[in-house]
Amino acid sequence: MTEDAxxxxxxxxxxxxxxxxxxxxxxxxxxxxALALAFRETVEREFSHRLDAMxxxxxxxxxxxxxGSVTLVRPLGDPRFEQVYSGWYWQLAEPSGRLxxxxxxxxxxxxxxxxxxxxxxxxxxxxxxxxLLVAERDLHFPGLDxxxxxxxxxxxxxxxxxxRRFDLLLVSALGLLGAGLAVAILIQVRFGLRPxxxxxxDLKAVRDGEQPRLSGHYPREVAPLARAMNDVLDKDAELIxxxxxxxxxxxxxxxxxxAVLSAEAESTPDVTVLRRQVQAMRSLIEHHLGRASAVxxxxxxxxxxxPVGEVAHxxxxxxxxxxxxxxxxxxxxxxxxxxxRGHAEDLEEIxxxxxxxxxxxAHSTVRVxxxxxxxxxxxxxxxxxxxxxxxxAAEASRRGKRLDEMAPGWGLGLSIVSDLxxxxxxxxxxxxxxxxxxxxxxxxxxxxxx
Amino acid sequence: MRVLVVEDEPxxxxxxxxxxxxxxFAVDVAYDGEEGWHLGDTEPYDAVVLDLxxxxxxxxxxxxxxxxxxxxxxxxxxxxxxxxxxxxxxxNAGADDYVTKPFEMEEVIYRLRALIRRASGHSQPExxxxxxxxxxxxxxxxxxxxxxxxxxxEFRILSYLIHHPGRIVSRTELMEHVYDRHxxxxxxxxxxxxxxxxxxxxxxxxxxxxxxGYMLIKPEG
Numbered sequence: 001m002t003e004d005a006x007x008x009x010x011x012x013x014x015x016x017x018x019x020x021x022x023x024x025x026x027x028x029x030x031x032x033x034a035l036a037l038a039f040r041e042t043v044e045r046e047f048s049h050r051l052d053a054m055x056x057x058x059x060x061x062x063x064x065x066x067x068g069s070v071t072l073v074r075p076l077g078d079p080r081f082e083q084v085y086s087g088w089y090w091q092l093a094e095p096s097g098r099l100x101x102x103x104x105x106x107x108x109x110x111x112x113x114x115x116x117x118x119x120x121x122x123x124x125x126x127x128x129x130x131x132l133l134v135a136e137r138d139l140h141f142p143g144l145d146x147x148x149x150x151x152x153x154x155x156x157x158x159x160x161x162x163x164r165r166f167d168l169l170l171v172s173a174l175g176l177l178g179a180g181l182a183v184a185i186l187i188q189v190r191f192g193l194r195p196x197x198x199x200x201x202d203l204k205a206v207r208d209g210e211q212p213r214l215s216g217h218y219p220r221e222v223a224p225l226a227r228a229m230n231d232v233l234d235k236d237a238e239l240i241x242x243x244x245x246x247x248x249x250x251x252x253x254x255x256x257x258x259a260v261l262s263a264e265a266e267s268t269p270d271v272t273v274l275r276r277q278v279q280a281m282r283s284l285i286e287h288h289l290g291r292a293s294a295v296x297x298x299x300x301x302x303x304x305x306x307p308v309g310e311v312a313h314x315x316x317x318x319x320x321x322x323x324x325x326x327x328x329x330x331x332x333x334x335x336x337x338x339x340x341r342g343h344a345e346d347l348e349e350i351x352x353x354x355x356x357x358x359x360x361x362a363h364s365t366v367r368v369x370x371x372x373x374x375x376x377x378x379x380x381x382x383x384x385x386x387x388x389x390x391x392x393a394a395e396a397s398r399r400g401k402r403l404d405e406m407a408p409g410w411g412l413g414l415s416i417v418s419d420l421x422x423x424x425x426x427x428x429x430x431x432x433x434x435x436x437x438x439x440x441x442x443x444x445x446x447x448x449x450x
Numbered sequence: 451m452r453v454l455v456v457e458d459e460p461x462x463x464x465x466x467x468x469x470x471x472x473x474x475f476a477v478d479v480a481y482d483g484e485e486g487w488h489l490g491d492t493e494p495y496d497a498v499v500l501d502l503x504x505x506x507x508x509x510x511x512x513x514x515x516x517x518x519x520x521x522x523x524x525x526x527x528x529x530x531x532x533x534x535x536x537x538x539x540x541x542n543a544g545a546d547d548y549v550t551k552p553f554e555m556e557e558v559i560y561r562l563r564a565l566i567r568r569a570s571g572h573s574q575p576e577x578x579x580x581x582x583x584x585x586x587x588x589x590x591x592x593x594x595x596x597x598x599x600x601x602x603x604e605f606r607i608l609s610y611l612i613h614h615p616g617r618i619v620s621r622t623e624l625m626e627h628v629y630d631r632h633x634x635x636x637x638x639x640x641x642x643x644x645x646x647x648x649x650x651x652x653x654x655x656x657x658x659x660x661x662x663g664y665m666l667i668k669p670e671g
Contacts, residue, residue, distance in 0.1 A: 315534070321541070345535040349534045
């Protein structure tokens with residue numbers, strides 16, 4: 001076993017929960033970020049609108065004295081302009097360079113920036129290093145030889161404070177929401193996976209022998225799995241039952257020759273009796289062994305198929321070597337489309353026995369042909385020897401099952417073949433070949449698809 | 451004819467050895483895969499009886515190793531597994547024939563003789579050389595149709611020569627194919643045995659080629 005196979009794959013719950021959590025976290029973070037950004041932007045825009053309005057108020061209150069000096073005829077409403085270094089300032093710069101400032105600015109100066117008549121805003125720092133948002137524009141008065149630069153600045157600190165409070169609130173709200181959703185996901189996953197846990201418990205009960213198959217009522221998604229599992233269990237039970245029968249039959253079958261042997265051993269052994277009994281035991285073992293090893297292929301193994309031609313050719317190569325003295329020639333009529341739907345070992349067993357039998361009896365030629373009729377595969381092995389009559393062959397194929405009247409080495413192969421074919425749900429037919437000898441045909445119906 | 455039996459079941463190995471010796475073979479026995487592989491790799495056997503289920507190295511592997519090393523000795527496989535898929539595996543590894551357990555001793559002997567015959571290029575079970583005839587199936591030699599009585603060693607020598615007629619067989623080659631590895635022999639014994647065979651079949655049939663070995667004369671035509 002590889003290390004990979006030993007370590008169980010990541011559990012379904014972990015997959016589902018981890019996946020949902022990552023997604024949830026990501027979505028909450030993006031949503032929260034967008035909200036915070038939008039809020040900050042709104043607040044800042046509103047702040048700059050306020051400054052803008054204040055600037056307009058200030059401009060309305062600005063007048064030119066007859067001597068050309070600029071004055072603010074009435075104070076701006078906000079008392080913070082009177083408080084020194086409050087963070088709220090205004091400033092008017094005459095063309096001559098003289099400055100008129102709010103009391104709050106005291107003797108500090110906010111450096112004006114040349115711009116024009118349009119309103120603009122910018123950020124800067126105040127006399128106490130506080131962050132300021134400045135709204136400013138140039139004003140033209142008749143009679144003055146230059147523009148008056150009007151400027152108003154507000155402390156953005158209070159805006160930041162608001163944003164921070166909002167962020168805090170947002171994070172805690174989203175956190176709470178996330179936790180709630182996480183709990184919901186956990187519950188959902190546990191609930192959703194409950195049928196699988198039930199199936200595991202069901203399987204454990206099967207393993208412990210408390211019940212023969214899965215009995216639970218399963219949702220649509222896992223019901224096919226349970227059905228497949230049950231099929232496998234049924235098949236297993238059937239195989240075990242069959243194997244048990246075989247072992248029983250074999251053991252019982254062996255008892256008779258053993259009894260004869262032990263009786264012989266007590267008197268003076270008669271070699272012919274010993275030999276006959278040994279042969280009987282041998283045939284019995286071959287017969288049951290053949291069936292037992294064929295059992296593996298008896299279940300229609302889906303998706304397994306073997307090219308008939310390839311197997312027939314390799315068997316012919318071997319048999320040509322074994323029967324080299326006989327100078328046999330093999331002819332084939334096997335289309336490429338002839339596939340045996342089952343295990344290679346079983347086809348090898350069927351064809352091997354048929355071809356070997358044909359070789360034993362043939363004068364000079366053994367012919368192997370196959371045909372896919374559309375709803376089944378028919379394989380025929382013929383020889384040109386005197387061999388068995390079809391009736392004898394049919395009898396021989398049954399003989400494996402009967403211990404009496406057994407001739408050694410005769411038809412044992414045929415009996416194995418007919419057993420195997422039967423296990424595949426096919427049939428074996430014996431006839432006269434056009435070549436002159438025996439023709440054995442084995443037919444298999446294609447499993448219906450779906 | 452000298453054969454190697456590789457079989458781990460002692461009783462079966464002993465019976466095989468006895469039967470094969472009775473049938474006129476010189477027999478070496480190996481009881482496990484490693485010994486069997488080594489013997490087959492180093493000694494010039496005429497055939498090998500190889501069990502497939504062996505301790506240490508299994509039969510199929512041994513066979514593959516021999517074939518990869520270019521050993522062409524005919525191999526008869528003994529196997530308890532009678533499925534064709536297993537026979538195919540054996541043949542693919544380089545076997546020449548198979549016998550399924552349980553088997554009849556006569557079957558093994560018959561197949562071995564056929565393998566040896568085929569390996570030396572004879573297709574008929576009866577080998578003839580002038581007035582001499584060797585019936586490989588029966589293990590019997592006749593001269594002008596009359597059976598001749600031969601001891602086991604005499605039979606092996608004559609049988610080897612009849613398998614390779616008209617060819618000079620060196621003294622060493624003859625000894626290697628006539629005696630098993632535990633037989634303590636010297637060339638004088640071989641000389642004596644050849645002398646006896648000559649007396650039985652006629653001295654002119656077996657020629658001594660000075661310094662090279664012996665040759666069974668092949669009649670003209």
